[in-house]
Amino acid sequence: MPTVLIVEDDDAIRNNIIRLLKLEGFEIVSAENGQAGLEQALRHKPDVVISDVSMPLMDGFQLLEAIRADRFLASTSVMLLTALDDRASMRRGMTSGADDYLAKPFTRVELLDALQGLLKKKERIDETVESAVKAREDHLRRAFTQSLGGATVADKFGLEAPLGAVPDTVMAATVLFSDIRNFTSLAERLDSAEVAELLTQYFERVCEPVLKNGGRHLKFIGDGLMAVFADTLSGGSPLPAARRSVSAALGMALATHEFRAWLHERFGHRGLPPFAIGVGMHSGEVTICRLGTIHNKETTPIGDTVNVAARLESSSKELGWTVVASSAVLEGAGDGIQTGGMTSLNARGKDGFVDVAEIIGLVTNIEDMRHGMATLTERAQDVRDAVRVNSEITARAVKGALQSKLSAFKDHQFSQGDEPLRLKGYRLTRKIGTGGMTEVFLAVRESDSLPVVLKVLDASGKAVSEHLSRFIQEYTLLSRIDHPHVIRIYDQGFTDDHAYIAMEYFETGDLRAEITKGMSGPRVIEIITQVAQALEAIHQMGVIHRDLKPENIMQRADGSVALADFGIAKSMLQQENMAFTQTRHGDVVGTPYYLSPEQAAGGAITPVSDLYSLGVMMFEMLAGARPYKAETLESLLAQHISAPTPLLPAPHEALQPIVERLMCKKPAERYPSAQALLDDLQAISR
Structure with missing residues (x-):
């Protein structure tokens, strides 16, 4: 059976895909990030690589680029997975050399169909290439024979090959x-x-x-x-x-x-x-x-x-x-x-x-x-033809791989030799991430040395209007929200080749590290209050975050937090964006730990969907562990849909009613708004 490499940093998603494909008889190799995935690919030479896009150490696009650059892995089929549901991400994957792209959430059937499609495509290509290579080398052999004046290589050097099939030959050679x-x-x-x-x-x-x-x-x-x-x-x-x-x-x-x-x-x-x-x-x-x-x-x-x-x-x-x-x-x-x-x-x-x-x-x-070290004086036309065919085949392959590489690195076109990368008043210091058709850099604002994060879109290519429009809409969405607990947006601008957004940089990182160390009850209430204030602000502006989790809660040096990463946030004014793709229960693959029941079941998304995710975060901050655990993604999603809310540790039992109301299975039974949650939190703090 074919070997499939699964590269995914989310344990639940990775294990669920592994289980699913093992049941179908595939040989499975796995890795938790792109760097480990590349090592596994080099070691096992898989038939197909299925990789998430957003991962630490090396993201999916960087892994794809490394695979395409390696002479032994370049032809490996690669399918990219991502939680981002916009076409920009899909196009980025394809221009980077991906063979297929599957947006989360997706069904078991969709995954298997896509995988079988890649394997069949690879089989057809292998058969075509093998046939073409055999025909080319047979033509080349005849041409070489003619170029030696009619004598075969076997006749000339005494290495006659019998007319029929023969066993493998072992020889001393250079x-x-x-x-x-x-x-x-x-x-x-x-x-x-x-x-x-x-x-x-x-x-x-x-x-x-x-x-x-x-x-x-x-x-x-x-x-x-x-x-x-x-x-x-x-x-x-x-x-x-x-x-x-x-x-x-x-x-x-x-x-x-x-x-x-x-x-x-x-x-x-x-x-x-x-x-x-x-x-x-x-x-x-x-x-x-x-x-x-x-x-x-x-x-x-x-x-x-x-x-x-x-x-x-x-x-x-x-x-x-x-x-x-x-x-x-x-x-x-x-x-x-x-x-x-x-x-x-x-x-x-x-x-x-x-x-x-x-x-x-x-x-x-x-x-x-x-004994043969004389100059070959004549070249037959067949020799030239054989070499020309080989050259054309190689040229197509080289240019295809080259275009993928150039697309992956086009964001660096504003560099000038050894000079620091600069972009209209900002000095770029290092690349820190990739998202969709954009690249994310840590930079310094040259006017006052303020550290910022620059999100940069290459606006120099053809058919860029769609991506540029989406980029401007994201800025418009964020710039409308002026709140101390929402990421700050400093600037948007354009150069001849690029569009960019300058936003707040958080040196301390996200909330995950603090949760891992353990948090006191008062600190949890402080953080939840600030996040609830941020949610109330964006919900009043008609925006649903849809991806609330500790990794999107950023910490400032003074201990306050800010809601960040609006990459999949949607406006409630756009009705077509109010629901995820409908899927059967148990068939959804997506980010599972903070998913509301309606998201897990493919229902409509509303502001109280964000409140459910906040409730899961609050439980984890108080208990030091997520509320639901399961060996499979299917079981985990089922718990979000129907399992009761677990009990908090005894020291925090006074907060149990708040967590339970936030995590009610039916949206109508949750807090009607973030402000209602804030009122309860304020009452407890008195």
Whole structure:
């Protein structure tokens, strides 16, 4: 069965999804935040990742970006979950490279349908890609055969392959890996057709020395190339595979040098970064797996030797070397190998640490010339066609991944070199969050050094009017509320490329830490009073918060609190926003601990829905634990709908009637308003 990675910081939601998918037979791996999720993804290589968006340490968008940037995880299907229900969040997920998006609350059926859809899509893509790759490599093999004057690789080097299917072959060989350094930085300045043209010209040049030195089992891997040089040759005195691979690697370096002249002539005016390649080589045992039918055989080299060669190539950049070869290659290559630096690398696998050297030259002799180290003088049209097809495929993939990356980082367009990020009177110090199509930064107002939080929307792209309108509406909503216990809004503004809101910064953080330490009765009443005052103010303005919880109650240095995070707040004047999506009881997945019964059941949302959530918070502050606990989300929501309110600890039993009225299951039986709650609290305090 497919493996699914669940990344969700809410224990109840994560456990419920795990239980649900395990019952369907999926293999499950889980993590509580994006950072741990990335580690699990790298370790387990899941088929699908289902990730929440809002998480500590690394949010869902950052996790998605890291997955797309990793060469081994880039094609993994990713589904994003979020409590935000606006289309801006959905678009942010899609432009960041998500395969699907599911807004909370959602049903069990919706989750399973979305997951099955991703798996079927992946299966179709894998079949298509496998077919295309096989066709491309078969075409390339025929082209290489023709380019060698009609002689097959098997005929030339005595590695005949029987006409029928054969068992896997194990051989002593040298594996060569090459790659273009910083290819995405180069590709971002070209369009897809230009990237394809560049790769076509490049591969034509670098394949020549590989072919003439007997490289076979060629594989194009993105903008990289792998080749195997076998140790068995027919007739005369065979040249060692390691020596031929060194010759090929140096030939590739020379071809790249010549290629730079073409690159300068073609794109010199585009300011491209310097073009360079890295090559890694290792010698040892290689297993050739034969795939396909008798009429369509395919081969794939595997084993530790292949893995180590790939690791050496990836290390070439950090070492600053063009060609990196293991000590096994040096031992097998014979005399005349010129080396530069030497070191040891952790190549993983059974080889562990590997001694490596920088190859800077090769002194050839008459035997080298006799056995194939001659210049390949003619290129068949089929070779060019095969390379062109590979280039076009790679270009599309690279540009797709690049666009996702650029979309994820477009908020940093106002940076200028090493200068601090500035935005119209504010100096940005660090990024602290992501929400919808916006980024959130900690900043300093330059006029008076006041710390603020900046919420920034990129307003430079096409079709931005919808997002900009929503952004302005949020500011309008917040700016109408002037209350000491509601987050302060200082400013809204625009630059040529951005819209921003400057709001209050809370250095002390939210209420969660204080609840964890334990709170006295008087302190609880003080906090509940202030939050109730805030709710009365926003309800009078026609606003329902809808997401009341300790994480949205921010603390100031003087001990007072303020209601924050109006990301899903709605105006009561907009009737279409008065209710959540209708769902069957037990099928809802959402933030469960502070959810009112009507929210859990998919009913209409009113101001007293906020009061129920306040009652849950009050119970937790007094008891040190949430009122309802359950092993599954379904059971937890059922308790919100029908379970009686638990009893408070004995020292706080005088507050039991207030908590029970706040948490009444029927909205009509709760306090009719926040002011009515304030009246009761004031009476108790006398």
